[in-house]
Amino acid sequence: MDFTYTLAIILLPLVTFLTIGLLDKSMPNKLAGVLGTASIGTSFLLACYTAYQYFFVYGMVDGVYQKIIAYHITWLKFTDTLHIDLGVILDPISVMMLLVVTTVSLMVHIYSNGYMHGERGFNKFFSFLSLFSFSMLGLVVATNLFQMYIFWELVGVSSFLLIGYYYEKPSAVAASKKAFITTRFADLGFLIGILLLSWYTGTFDFVQLTQTSAIGTLESPAIATMGGISFMGLSVISWALILIFMGGAGKSAMFPLHIWLPDAMEGPTPVSALIHAATMVVAGVFLVARLFPIYAIAAPDALTVVMWVGAFSSLFAAIIACTQYDIKRVLAFSTMSQIGYMMLALGVSKYGGENGLGFTASMFHLTTHAMFKALLFLGAGSIIHAVHSNSMLDMGGLRKYMPITFITFGIAWLAICGFPGLSGFFSKDEILVAAMQNNTPVFIIAVVVAGLTAFYMSRLFFSVFFGKETKYHHTPHESPKTMTIPLMVLAFFAIFAGYIPFSKFVTSDGAAFATHFHWNVAIPVTLIAFIGMGIAYVLYFKESTIPTKVTKALKGVYTTIYNKFYIDEIYLFVTKKILFNIVARSIAWFDRHVIDATMNGFATVTNYVSNSIKGLQSGQVQKYGLVFLMGALTFALIFIYLVTK
Amino acid sequence: MNVIIFYILAAVILVCSVLTVTSRKILRAATALMFTLIATAGLYFLLQVNFLAAVQLMIYAGGIVVLIVFSILLTHHMEHQFDLAEPKKAIPAALAAIAGTVICISTVLQFDFTSRLAEQTTAPDVKLFGRAFLNYGEGGYVLPFEVISILLLAAMVAAIMIAKKNKQ
Amino acid sequence: MIEGIELQHILIVTTLMFFIGVYGFLVRRNLITILMASELILNSVSINFVVFNKYLYPDALQGYMFAIFVIAIAAAEAAVAIAIIINVYRRFKSVNVENVHEMKY
Numbered sequence: 001m002d003f004t005y006t007l008a009i010i011l012l013p014l015v016t017f018l019t020i021g022l023l024d025k026s027m028p029n030k031l032a033g034v035l036g037t038a039s040i041g042t043s044f045l046l047a048c049y050t051a052y053q054y055f056f057v058y059g060m061v062d063g064v065y066q067k068i069i070a071y072h073i074t075w076l077k078f079t080d081t082l083h084i085d086l087g088v089i090l091d092p093i094s095v096m097m098l099l100v101v102t103t104v105s106l107m108v109h110i111y112s113n114g115y116m117h118g119e120r121g122f123n124k125f126f127s128f129l130s131l132f133s134f135s136m137l138g139l140v141v142a143t144n145l146f147q148m149y150i151f152w153e154l155v156g157v158s159s160f161l162l163i164g165y166y167y168e169k170p171s172a173v174a175a176s177k178k179a180f181i182t183t184r185f186a187d188l189g190f191l192i193g194i195l196l197l198s199w200y201t202g203t204f205d206f207v208q209l210t211q212t213s214a215i216g217t218l219e220s221p222a223i224a225t226m227g228g229i230s231f232m233g234l235s236v237i238s239w240a241l242i243l244i245f246m247g248g249a250g251k252s253a254m255f256p257l258h259i260w261l262p263d264a265m266e267g268p269t270p271v272s273a274l275i276h277a278a279t280m281v282v283a284g285v286f287l288v289a290r291l292f293p294i295y296a297i298a299a300p301d302a303l304t305v306v307m308w309v310g311a312f313s314s315l316f317a318a319i320i321a322c323t324q325y326d327i328k329r330v331l332a333f334s335t336m337s338q339i340g341y342m343m344l345a346l347g348v349s350k351y352g353g354e355n356g357l358g359f360t361a362s363m364f365h366l367t368t369h370a371m372f373k374a375l376l377f378l379g380a381g382s383i384i385h386a387v388h389s390n391s392m393l394d395m396g397g398l399r400k401y402m403p404i405t406f407i408t409f410g411i412a413w414l415a416i417c418g419f420p421g422l423s424g425f426f427s428k429d430e431i432l433v434a435a436m437q438n439n440t441p442v443f444i445i446a447v448v449v450a451g452l453t454a455f456y457m458s459r460l461f462f463s464v465f466f467g468k469e470t471k472y473h474h475t476p477h478e479s480p481k482t483m484t485i486p487l488m489v490l491a492f493f494a495i496f497a498g499y500i501p502f503s504k505f506v507t508s509d510g511a512a513f514a515t516h517f518h519w520n521v522a523i524p525v526t527l528i529a530f531i532g533m534g535i536a537y538v539l540y541f542k543e544s545t546i547p548t549k550v551t552k553a554l555k556g557v558y559t560t561i562y563n564k565f566y567i568d569e570i571y572l573f574v575t576k577k578i579l580f581n582i583v584a585r586s587i588a589w590f591d592r593h594v595i596d597a598t599m600n601g602f603a604t605v606t607n608y609v610s611n612s613i614k615g616l617q618s619g620q621v622q623k624y625g626l627v628f629l630m631g632a633l634t635f636a637l638i639f640i641y642l643v644t645k
Numbered sequence: 646m647n648v649i650i651f652y653i654l655a656a657v658i659l660v661c662s663v664l665t666v667t668s669r670k671i672l673r674a675a676t677a678l679m680f681t682l683i684a685t686a687g688l689y690f691l692l693q694v695n696f697l698a699a700v701q702l703m704i705y706a707g708g709i710v711v712l713i714v715f716s717i718l719l720t721h722h723m724e725h726q727f728d729l730a731e732p733k734k735a736i737p738a739a740l741a742a743i744a745g746t747v748i749c750i751s752t753v754l755q756f757d758f759t760s761r762l763a764e765q766t767t768a769p770d771v772k773l774f775g776r777a778f779l780n781y782g783e784g785g786y787v788l789p790f791e792v793i794s795i796l797l798l799a800a801m802v803a804a805i806m807i808a809k810k811n812k813q
Numbered sequence: 814m815i816e817g818i819e820l821q822h823i824l825i826v827t828t829l830m831f832f833i834g835v836y837g838f839l840v841r842r843n844l845i846t847i848l849m850a851s852e853l854i855l856n857s858v859s860i861n862f863v864v865f866n867k868y869l870y871p872d873a874l875q876g877y878m879f880a881i882f883v884i885a886i887a888a889a890e891a892a893v894a895i896a897i898i899i900n901v902y903r904r905f906k907s908v909n910v911e912n913v914h915e916m917k918y
Contacts, residue, residue, distance in 0.1 A: 619914030622734070622839050622847075629741050629835060636748055648817040655826045662830050665849055666837025678849045681830075685856055688823075691815050692867050697877055704884050709852065709891045716845055716895045720902045730840045738839035742832040749828045758820045758868070765871045774881075777874050786878055793885045800889035804896035810903075 003070030006050050006088050009043045009098060010141060013134040016040075021127035029122040036126040037109040040133055044102035047095075054095045055505055065510040067091040067207050069143060081202045087143035089206060092506040093289050093363060097140035100367050103493070104278040104374045105133045107486035111378050112270045114482030115385060125165060125268070132158035136279050140286060144204035145194045148287070152190070152247070155283065156183050159275050163267040175263035182260040186250020193243030196236065210293040212351075212509065234301055241295055241302035245288060245309075252284025253336045254343060255313040259568055261336055265328040265390075269381030272328060277335050277377050278370035285342045285366055292359055292508055296351035307347020311445045314340025316565070318452035322459065323562040326390045327380050330460050331373070334416070337449060338369050344446060345431040348438040349508065356508030357515065358438070361430035364502040368423035371497050372415040375490035379409035382483055383464060386476035392460065396467040401476040406465050408487040413461045415494045417454040418529045423498030425526070430502075432525055433518045450525050454532030462540040651691060657684040669727045675714050682706040693768040820868045823860070830857040844898045844908040852887060859883040 016039040020032045059065045072087035109129060116125050135154035142148035157180075164176030198204050230236070248254075253261035264276050275281070288295060288306055295303045314337045321333035342362045349358025382405045387395055399406040415424040428450060435443040478484065504512040539547050551558045560566065657680060664677035682705040689698035781787040815823075830853060837850030859880040866876025902908050 621910055622738075626738060626741060626839050629745065629839070633741065633745055633748060640748070640752060647815045651815055651818050651822075655822075658826060659829055659833070662833040662853055665853060666833055666841065666846070671843065671846060674846055674849060678852060681853065682856060685860060688860060689863060692863060694863060694867070694877060697863060697880055700881060700884055704888050705852075705856070708888055712891050712895055713845060713849060716898055719899060720845070720908050727843065727846075735840050738836055741839070742836040745835065746828055746832045749832075750825055753821055753824045753828065761869050762820070763869060763871050765867075769874065769877060773874070774877070777878065784874075789878075789882065793882055797885065797889050800892050804892040806896075807893070808896040808899045 003050070003068055003090055005046065006070045006090065006141070009046045009050070009102070010088070010134060010137045012039045012043050013130040013137065017127050017130035017134060020123055020130065024123050027123055032123040032126045033113040036130055037106070037113065039130065040102065040106050040109050043133070043137070044106045047098040047102040050090070051095050051099050054090055063511055065092045069207070072143060082198065084146045084204060085144055086147050088141040089143040092510065093286065094140050096363060096367060096506055097286060098137065100370045101133070101136050101140060101279050104274055104370055107374065107378070107490055108270045108274040111381070111483050111486040114480045115270055115381055116268065121165065128158055128161050129274070132162065132275060139283060144206055145198065146204045149190065149194060152187065152251070152283065155280050156180060156187070159280055162271040162275060163264045165268055165271065166266070169266070172266040175266040179260035179264045182257055183250045186257050187247050189243040190247020193240045193247065196240035196243065200236065206290060210291065212293050212297070235299065237294070238299040238301040241291065241299045242305050244291065245302060245306055248284030248287040249309060252281050252339045252343070254284065254309050254340065255316050256567065258313060258317070258336050259571055262329050262332045262564070265326070265332050269328065269377060269384060273374045273377030273381065276332065277373040281335060281339055282342065282366050282370070285339060285346065285362060288343070288346050289359065289363060292346065293351055296349065296508065303347055306343055307439070307442060310340045310343025310347055311442045313337070314344060314449045315445050318449045318456065319561055320564050321456040322452065323558060325392045327383065327392050327460065327464065328390055330456060331376055331380060334453065334457065335373055337453065338365070338373065341431055341446065341449065342366055344442055345434055348435050348442060352509045353511065354513050357430065358434035359508040360503045360506055361427060361434050363506045365427035365431055368415070368427040368497045371490055371493040372412040372424060375408060375412040375487060375494050376416070378487055378490065379405050379412065382479045382487065385479055392463050395464045397465070398476060399465040402478045404478055404484045404487060408491040410461065411491045412494050413457050416457050417533060418450060418526060420526055423494055423496065426498035429518065429522050429525070430515065432521050436521060447525055447528060451528040451532040454529035455536050458533040458536030459540050462536055466541050647691065654684045654687045654691065669729070671717050671721055671725070671727070675710060675717060679706055679710045682710065696769070696771045696774050820864065823864045827857040827860045842909050842911055844901065844910060847910065848891065848894050855883055855887050
């Protein structure tokens, strides 16, 4: 089967980006919007077709989903084995990601037509959206680490551009810089990891790297060698994978590289929905999943790191989310927490068969989370559009004014809380089962996070749609059709995405297995979620004074959490006080007074010498002639009397 | 006889050379140069290279000297007298020239020419030169001959181009 | 070969002529006289070519040929040089080398 057409899924947004970007102002806004939406729509249809072809027709051979190289060119050839290629790989996770990315992207495109209506940089916004879609799609189909790295950076750039979309606002500029620099710093680790891995294995290619034999060991002999070499107590392969994970942690906003994500909410809300909730931030999860066989088989240490980072970030973000008032920041921390969940699921997973439940659960949660979190963000955008404020304190009782937003947001809220029957319930359940089977402390953390999630999401939901009656400057109204239709579509997915039998399609080794529903996990966790929702109901459903009393009682703790555990301040202290003041300043002094001075010294000496000898260049031919003659005579003397004798 | 003629020619060459570079009147210097060149032609006759002597007379003594006299007429007043060479400039130049002379003459005198002298066969005549110029076989000079003719043409064009008054 | 005259004698004459030319080249201020001095230098060298050919390799022609080419090139050089001198005279109203020092530092 020829899958070359999948190339079009990736290239269509690129063409759109170039068209809209180059024509820019000479193109009517409406046309740009329609063009962008149509191109991603085509990509979406093609992705659906690909998924059908792959999962149901051609993908499975002997009960195992194959890795299909749909398109491939050798781009930079260093040696016969080491070359950087560009291509399209189709395997369960990449096809799944193609679907998720194109779906969310299509919804966001449609939504943006309404949300961004009348903005000055409307065309620019759509061209950047297309650029992002192109980069993200290129990332998920990358056939090798280096291609992934290239698109990884492209994603970073488009994220930077979109966060800084309101570039007149200093806070947006600062946020975009922060996001770019933080992720770039993390990508340094990624790059070193790639180089380490390729240095030992001599290849960037995913297929070769993750080739496993029938008995569940890696076929690449170099990886076994890497396992043998140890450095500071860990094998080199573990180091390489931890460094690669550092890149993933940066993009996925894992502690302690998460600081950029809340600030990234400065971007337009559709961007937050697309990039900072559904697609780009899960790139780290995708990266670990992509290299999962190596993590699971050759470097369990690295996988443990992934697990603990995921678990800690998940708890950490959930706690902060309980105290925030900015509606988008609550969602941002929620995103971070849910991504921590996915990381945690990968971390507790093992390779092959039913042991790979965590892997499947992680991918499952990635998909469902993309749907309901995009929905939450788009709903939040709809609310912000109506209220013209980000703060929950300015909202309340909105259910009367915005019925569609209310219902769809409610569905997403129930999904993320794990309400039985909705998508989040199933994926979360699988994660919890996987955690319970493998690691009890992590399981406990996950359960606590599930409760906290239910609490802070309910807090958000109640205080926005119920709660106190707020006086608005002008009556909020429901958003236009272009915005409500994506909400409804995504609500549909948020309900029903959970019924996809994921373990049939996406597994760690490509072979399907059956999952059983674990009532012993589902029931207590659901109860905990209900408790969380119940507390939020008591506190926030009607206007009450209890929340203020609680915050007063826990003043110190509350302030610490409200200020995000002062992580930003710690970063600022380290960079401003230590790096800038002590390290950078002394280096700058050295640069100015030693290196520059040496160079200036050379220049001064040269200047002085040339000034003193410039008189020789008199412009008088005869002087030159005299000097020339003397030189010639001297040479003659030397040759006659010294050389010949 | 030959010896006497040679010494006369040598004396003319040297005296006129000195006059050429020291005379304070430029036309006199040009005349002295002409005599030097004519004496050189005489030297060639003495050496029995008649063709070369004729060329020397026609081109050097005839052409070039006339050209120089023309340029003198275009750029000078006839009665203009040069200043004497200033010692600051003349002394180093003279020292350098004397040093060079000493080095060269001592080298010439030290070198053993006598063992390398060869017997004269026939004096080269115009026919020989003519054949050599147009011969493109071994030992022929047709290529340099053509090249020098192009050079002359180029020099002629260049001279016109340079000396031509600018229209602006 | 001139009967009774040794090679060295002629070489001494040409050497003297050469360095007289050099002296003139270095001392004279007038461009035309400098040109004349350089003609002296060229001339002395071409005599050398002829004399070496005559005394040492009488059967060969190279020395004579060189002399002829030197004369031809001297003619070309004189033509161009005089054109330049006339141009310099137009521009600087003088043919004194010391007045022409645009190429100074």
